[in-house]
Amino acid sequence: MAKILNKTDVVTVGVGFTGGVIAAECTRAGLNVVGLERGGYRTVDDFMEIHDEWRYAINYGLMQDLSKETITFQNNRGMRALPMRQLGSFLLGDGLGGAGVHWNAMNIRFFPYDFEIKSKTKERYGNKLSNDYLLQDWGLTYDEIEPYYTKFEYAIGTSGEMKSPFDGKRSKPYPMKPLVKTKILSNFEKAAQKLGCHPYMTPASICSDAYTTPYGEDLNPCQYCGYCERFGCEYDAKSSPINTLIPVAQKTGKYDLRCNANVVEVMKKGDKVTGVKYVDTLTGEEYIQPADIVVLCSFVMNNAKLLMLSKIGEMYNPETGKGTLGRNFCYQVTPGATGFFDEQMNVFAGAGALGVSLDDYNGDNFDHSKLDFIHGGLITMLNAGSRPIGSNSVPKGTPSWGAEFKKASVYNFTRALGASAQGASLPHKENFLSLDDTYKDAYGLPLLKMTYNFTKQDRAMFSYLSEKIENLLMAMGAKSVSSKPNGENYNIVPYQSTHITGGTVMGRDPKDSVVNNYMQHWDADNLFVVGAGNFPHNGGCNPTDTVGALAYRCAEGVLKYNKKSVSLV
C-alpha cells in the first residue's frame, strides 16, 4: 500500500527548466511546492572532473538510464514497434536540472510567424500543404508571449546581439553582450555576408561576463573550455536549472525537493486531479503526494505518458483524426555538412552555444511560392569545442578505418568545421505518441510508443538547406565539403537533435489541443502540463527559450488558478 503524505499546494513532476520555473515562481509567491525528480541530486560540485568525453559524451553519463525506462519506436503504423535500446537520436535528461544541465545553451526565440503559422501560411500561399499536415495556430501570438521570453532570458542570463533583421520585436535588449567572436566565427560571418545573408552571434545562455540574475543568483564568465554539450559546467557559466532556478526556490524555505522519486500516476477524481503517486527508486516504496495543483514538467515523453497512463484526456486516433493526446508529435530536420580546410584552427576551444547563426532561410523570411515546403531552419556554425573520440571527420572517399583513415582523421581534426541547420518540423497526421502494448518499464508500466517518419515537406526542406550550408562552407574557403545524406526514413540511431515536440499541445480549442494557453488541462483545471510537448509544431531553431517562456506563462496560470480555482479561459 502506498503511504499517503501531507497535502501540498503544488507538486511538480520533474525538476528541469520547466519544473525550476514553476518552483521559483510559486514558492516566491508563498505557495508550498514539492518537486519530485526521478534522478539523483546534483550541484556544480559534481562537475569538477567532468572533462571526460568517454564517460559523459559517448556513454551518456548524465542522461536517462534506459534500463529503467525507454520508448518504443516505429516509422509507421504498419511496422512492429521495438524498444530504443540505447540512446542515440535524442538524449533525454535525468537527474536534478534535467537536460538543462547538459544542453548547449543556444537560447533563441521562435518567430511571430510560428505562433500563427496556419493563418499566415494560408494568407500568403493558400492551401499549400495537404490536410495531412495538422498545422495550427498556437493560441498565443508572439506579442502575447514576448514578455515571458524576456523574463526567461533575464532569469537564466542570455548573451547576444540584436542584429538579425528577421527577429520579432524585443521589449528589452539581451541581458549580456555576445560571447567572443573567434577567428573561425568571423570567417563564417564573412562568408555569410558575401552570400548576402545576415549573420549574428548565436544567443547563448552562457555568460559573456559575470552576471547576477533578477532573482539574485550569480553566474561567472565562460572559460571556453569546450565541454558544454553533454556535460555540466563546472564554472556556473552555462545556465542550468541548478544554478539559476532551483536555488531560488530553496532559499524561500517553501520548497520540498525530493530526488529519486519516479512518478507513475496522476490521481484523478471527477474533474479534478488530487495528487500523484511515486516510487522511491532507492527503496522501492510507493507514496501518494496529495496536492491542490499538479504540474507535469517531465519533458515531452513523460508528460504524454503520464497523462495516457492516468487516462486523462482523449487519445489521438490517426484513423479518425479524433482525440488530442499524442497528436502533433514533431521533431527536427537536421541537414549539416563538414568543410575541410588547409589551415589548422583552435577547434578544441569553444563553448556549447558559441556560434554565428543566420535566419535568411528560416521561418517565412524567404519566398516559398516556388518551393515544395514551408518554413525553414536556422543555420549555425558552432565553435563548441571538437573532441577527439567524437570528431573523426574525413573527406569523401577516405576509408573508415586503417592506415589511411588514421592519417586523414588525425590531419583533419584541427582542419574540419561543421555547419548545420535546425529545420522546422510540421505535424503530420501519421506522426504521434501512444502507449506500447508489449514492452514495459522498470515499474511495470507500458512504454511510450513513438510513431514517426520524415515527410515530403521534410525531405524537400532538407535538400534546400543542405545546399545553402554547402555554399556557406565553400564561400569560407573549404577545399571539400561532405554533407549528411538526406535519409528517406527517420532513423533513431544517429544523434540528430533532442528537440522533440508535441503530444500535449496548447491551443484555443479543446478539439485540437490538450491544454489551453496557460498550459492548463482542458479536462482537469487544477492540472497543468508544460514543456516542448505544448508546441503545435516545432520551429526552425532550439526550443528552450520558448519552453521557458511557456513555463513562465504556466506559472502565472498556476498562481491565478490558486486564487480563483476555475478554468482560466
Next chain:
Amino acid sequence: MSDKMFISRRKFLKTTGITAGLAAVGGSLIAFETAEAKGNDAHNTHTAAQKNSGIPRARMFFTNVLDFNILSAAAERIFPKDELGPGAVELGVPYFIDHQLAGAYGYNAREYMVGPHFEGAPTQGYQTPLLRKDLFLQGIAAINKQAKTQYKLDFPDLSPAQQDDILKMCEKGDIKTDGFKSSFFFSVFKSAVIAGVYADPMYGGNADMSGWKMKQYPGARMAYTDIIESDKFENIEPISLADMM
C-alpha cells in the same frame, strides 16, 4: 591539484569575477593553468608513473590469451602504428577494451535489454539480446574461425593484408555469426578502438596521451580564455584528468 584547490578556483571566480570582468579573470586563470601544468614534485612523480611503461597492465575480462591477441591484432589494423605515432596496441587500446568489457559497458548496464527481441528495421537500432561482452567474444571467435578456414592460421599470425581481408568481410557482414551480423560487431568494435585511442588515459588506453598528441588535442584542460581570440593555431601540451587530482 587537490579537490579543495579546484573548488576554491570556482569560488575565486565567484568573488572576483563580478567586479574584475573577463580579462582579469582570464589572466588569473592562466596563472592557475601554469601552476597546474608545472605542478608540485609529488604530483609530477604521480603522472610519470602513469606513463606507458609504468602502467600496471593486466586483464580484467579476457581469460584466454588467444582471444586477447586476436582483439589486439584486429585493433592494430583499425588504428595502425605509422610515422605519425603509435598504433592501438602501443596505446593500450586492447586493455582499454578489456577493462570496459568487465564493467557497465560490457554488461549494457544502462540500456534496455528486456525481451522479446525481434530483428527490426535498421532505423530501429540494434535489437540483439547479446550483452556487449558476449558480442566481443563471439565476434572475435568468428574472426578467428574465418582466419582458420581461409588461411589455416590463427588471426594474429596472418599478414596485415590477410588480416585486412578478414576484417573487410566482417565489416560487410560476410562472416558467419549466430544471432547478430558480423557488420554489427565490426561497427561496435571499431568505435571501441577509436574510443581507446582517445579516451582519458585513466581508462587504460591513450598511453602517455599520445592519441591526443597526434591530434594536437590539449586534453582535459580547464580553460581557453587566454587563446580563444587568438588568430593562429595554438599547439598546447595536453593534460589528463590524473594531472588535476
